[in-house]
Amino acid sequence: AEALFQEQPKTGNPYLEDTLLQSYLKTHLPLKVLEEMHQNLERFGKRLLNEIQPLGWECELNPPVFRQFDAWGRRVDHIHTCLAWRRMKEISAEEGLIAEAYERRYTHWSRLYQAVKLYLFSSSSGGFSCPLAMTDGAAKVIESLGIPGSLKNAFDRLTSRDPEMFWTSGQWMTERRGGSDVANGTETVARKQPDGSYRLYGFKWFTSAADSDMALTLARIADAEGQCTQGSRGLSLFFLRVRDEQGKLNNIQVQRLKDKLGTRQMATAELWLQGARAELISAEGRGVAAIANMLNITRIHNVIGAVAAMRRMISLSRDYACKRVAFGKLLKNHPLHVQTMARMEVQVRGAFLLLMDIVRLLGLTETNLASEQEQLLLRLLIPVAKLYTGKQASAVAIEAMESFGGQGYMEDTGLPVILRDALVLSIWEGTTNVLSLDVLRSLAKSQGQVMAVFLSTVKKKLELASGIKELSPAAQRAQEAIGSLQQFMTNMGIGRALSMELAA
Ligand code: MFK
Numbered sequence: 481a482e483a484l485f486q487e488q489p490k491t492g493n494p495y496l497e498d499t500l501l502q503s504y505l506k507t508h509l510p511l512k513v514l515e516e517m518h519q520n521l522e523r524f525g526k527r528l529l530n531e532i533q534p535l536g537w538e539c540e541l542n543p544p545v546f547r548q549f550d551a552w553g554r555r556v557d558h559i560h561t562c563l564a565w566r567r568m569k570e571i572s573a574e575e576g577l578i579a580e581a582y583e584r585r586y587t588h589w590s591r592l593y594q595a596v597k598l599y600l601f602s603s604s605s606g607g608f609s610c611p612l613a614m615t616d617g618a619a620k621v622i623e624s625l626g627i628p629g630s631l632k633n634a635f636d637r638l639t640s641r642d643p644e645m646f647w648t649s650g651q652w653m654t655e656r657r658g659g660s661d662v663a664n665g666t667e668t669v670a671r672k673q674p675d676g677s678y679r680l681y682g683f684k685w686f687t688s689a690a691d692s693d694m695a696l697t698l699a700r701i702a703d704a705e706g707q708c709t710q711g712s713r714g715l716s717l718f719f720l721r722v723r724d725e726q727g728k729l730n731n732i733q734v735q736r737l738k739d740k741l742g743t744r745q746m747a748t749a750e751l752w753l754q755g756a757r758a759e760l761i762s763a764e765g766r767g768v769a770a771i772a773n774m775l776n777i778t779r780i781h782n783v784i785g786a787v788a789a790m791r792r793m794i795s796l797s798r799d800y801a802c803k804r805v806a807f808g809k810l811l812k813n814h815p816l817h818v819q820t821m822a823r824m825e826v827q828v829r830g831a832f833l834l835l836m837d838i839v840r841l842l843g844l845t846e847t848n849l850a851s852e853q854e855q856l857l858l859r860l861l862i863p864v865a866k867l868y869t870g871k872q873a874s875a876v877a878i879e880a881m882e883s884f885g886g887q888g889y890m891e892d893t894g895l896p897v898i899l900r901d902a903l904v905l906s907i908w909e910g911t912t913n914v915l916s917l918d919v920l921r922s923l924a925k926s927q928g929q930v931m932a933v934f935l936s937t938v939k940k941k942l943e944l945a946s947g948i949k950e951l952s953p954a955a956q957r958a959q960e961a962i963g964s965l966q967q968f969m970t971n972m973g974i975g976r977a978l979s980m981e982l983a984a
């Protein structure tokens with residue numbers, strides 16, 4: 481009778497099973513750094529398997545619950561999160577999932593190391609990688625402001641390894657009139673107080689991980705007559721604590737939690753700001769430019785989430801192919817099935833290498849080791865990678881789901897969750913088309929230089945590839961195409977043309 485049951489797909493230590501990750505680290509890292517990281521990652525992989533994956537599943541089974549009133553009718557607006565979710569916060573601190581990037585004990589490799597840990601963590605995290613993305617983004621903004629005295633405590637907490645100290649942050653940008661068009665859609669008003677602080681009044685339409693300790697948000701400062709400047713130049717960036725030490729909300733009301741297709745493990749709330757006390761942290765009218773530092777980090781986290789989701793689905797699919805028999809042989813012995821899996825594997829490998837290159841460049845930039853060309857390349861690659869891998873993750877997750885046949889569609893296998901959560905990756909943190917426009921923004925702002933750097937980098941890589949025998953004809957053809965594109969750009973003065981286009 482036992483033979484009637486299908487064995488469920490399983491994976492082992494995600495670090496040890498990821499041969500591409502291991503070979504990337506071996507090829508790129510200095511030996512001493514590699515040895516330390518290897519040991520730590522092997523340990524972390526074991527922890528993921530034995531402790532974190534089961535917690536992640538608990539988070540899925542116990543989504544947050546919103547309680548607006550207490551038993552006696554008092555308004556409490558309490559967002560109850562499960563024990564496993566709270567444990568994820570402690571683990572994130574213990575593992576230094578944010579701290580690692582800011583301590584920089586491996587200089588420019590620290591960012592890459594952090595990204596590798598987040599990549600391994602992501603698909604087991606029960607959605608906790610979402611608050612971590614915003615926490616990292618907030619730390620980055622504060623660091624780029626030079627860690628002003630008033631934000632030192634927040635910075636220390638966001639980057640702490642002590643679970644008691646560790647804070648997570650929200651990123652409240654989206655309002656009802658505009659999630660993409662934040663510049664025109666933001667209605668929240670900031671009124672200056674006699675002590676120099678501000679009070680915020682408005683409605684934030686999507687606020688994920690609303691159980692976070694703090695948030696960065698945008699608002700328009702009202703002048704003495706109560707008037708505000710409209711458009712992008714009217715927006716400023718604010719820091720606020722969500723609750724006080726007693727857990728009381730900072731003049732904020734929770735309207736409700738969103739009823740979402742996926743990412744159900746974490747609370748996304750609609751919030752009324754009714755005089756929330758906040759601190760202005762950007763120059764007046766420079767809110768969008770200041771929060772762009774956060775966006776660029778959270779967009780990289782989005783890429784991490786996309787690659788991790790693809791890797792998880794494919795790893796499970798590979799294991800299944802070694803267990804499931806159809807037409808008298810294992811799936812792995814059906815050439816057509818293997819071809820489908822190979823195509824997915826190529827997708828995830830390409831995305832993984834792109835991610836590694838981005839975090840390598842980010843690490844260089846943050847330690848002042850990046851050339852101007854590398855900085856330009858980073859600016860271009862972030863939106864490109866976010867828009868590309870966001871879509872790619874959904875497509876790969878759908879394909880992988882099919883590789884389990886009907887079982888792939890069953891809730892309690894845990895596979896549909898991965899697909900549902902992947903579908904948001906192309907929506908939040910900038911939709912695909914909005915990010916395409918961001919690519920144009922980076923082209924225009926640099927007068928086309930980012931594209932020139934991109935093309936010359938690709939050309940160099942292709943020259944290297946031409947040395948590899950099997951690749952040479954394809955590499956040759958690609959090089960010719962790049963050459964013509966470069967010629968075209970020079971002739972057209974593409975940077976100037978784009979500036980005009982955008983200005984129009
Ligand atoms: C798996 C983990 C994932 C984590 C998920 C966490 C949960 C989800 C959280 C969210 O979804 S948060 C909300 C995310 N929202 C967006 O991504 C908004 C999408 N819209 C855009 O990105 C628009 O392009 C943008 C709001 C930025 C347009 O604003 P503006 O003011 O019309 O743009 P403008 O005037 O071109 O730029 C203003 C300044 O910002 C310029 O600087 P300068 O004044 O110095 O020239 C720009 O260069 C700068 N800027 C804009 N985008 C930039 C940037 N700088 C660097 N990088 C960028 N990407």
Ligand code: FAD
Pocket residue numbers: 651652653654657658659660661686687688689740743748904907908909910911912913914917
């Ligand atoms: P719109 O801006 O109305 O977009 C609608 C469509 O129009 C899209 O297809 C878009 O691509 C297209 N479009 C818009 N402008 C252009 C243009 N110029 N050219 C071409 N096409 C265009 N936001 C936060 O601030 N904080 C959060 O924590 C947060 N969490 C979220 C969690 C979830 C699960 C989800 C789904 C969203 C979350 N968001 C959050 C909001 C998210 O960032 C926005 O939904 C997203 O940026 C899109 O904005 P919008 O919903 O206003 O759509």
